Amino acid sequence: MKKKYRGKCLCGEVTYVAVGPPVIVAQCHCEECRRLSGTGHSVGAMFRSDSVSLSGKLSQFSYLSDNGSQVTKAFCVICGSPIYGKNTRIPDHLTLGLGTMDDAEGLAIKVVIFQRGKQHWDQLGRDVISFATQPDWKPEG
Numbered sequence: 001m002k003k004k005y006r007g008k009c010l011c012g013e014v015t016y017v018a019v020g021p022p023v024i025v026a027q028c029h030c031e032e033c034r035r036l037s038g039t040g041h042s043v044g045a046m047f048r049s050d051s052v053s054l055s056g057k058l059s060q061f062s063y064l065s066d067n068g069s070q071v072t073k074a075f076c077v078i079c080g081s082p083i084y085g086k087n088t089r090i091p092d093h094l095t096l097g098l099g100t101m102d103d104a105e106g107l108a109i110k111v112v113i114f115q116r117g118k119q120h121w122d123q124l125g126r127d128v129i130s131f132a133t134q135p136d137w138k139p140e141g
């Protein structure tokens with residue numbers, strides 16, 4: 001049986017259920033994640049879009065990444081909690097913010113990306129592979 005991961009925003013307007021396991025769990029130190037989260041990095045779990053069902057009103061903001069792909073960030077219209085991000089470089093997938101999950105049991109950070117953006121006041125985890133930018137990696141299948 002596949003595990004289900006449920007989550008919600010701060011106010012409860014947006015809820016989701018993701019059917020696991022995620023493709024990868026990554027910690028990202030890019031400038032965009034830093035500004036969006038208001039802290040040092042984001043931690044996200046990537047799932048196939050068709051294994052995530054969302055409900056509630058979301059607002060979106062899109063921008064172009066350094067490599068020219070379009071990144072879209074979705075957040076609750078009421079409380080502003082970041083819920084997911086997606087990137088046209090990896091279509092049919094979205095990345096849920098791990099902090100919005102009710103119970104991320106069994107999930108662990110596998111990689112750190114955009115380590116070059118790490119601020120001196122933020123910390124890297126131990127025993128994780130880290131990349132200066134985005135590794136040239138795509139999910140299988």
Ligand SMILES: [Zn+2]
Pocket residue numbers: 009010011012013014076077078079080081
């Ligand atoms: Zn909310």
Ligand SMILES: [Zn+2]
Pocket residue numbers: 028029030031032033034042114
């Ligand atoms: Zn990032």
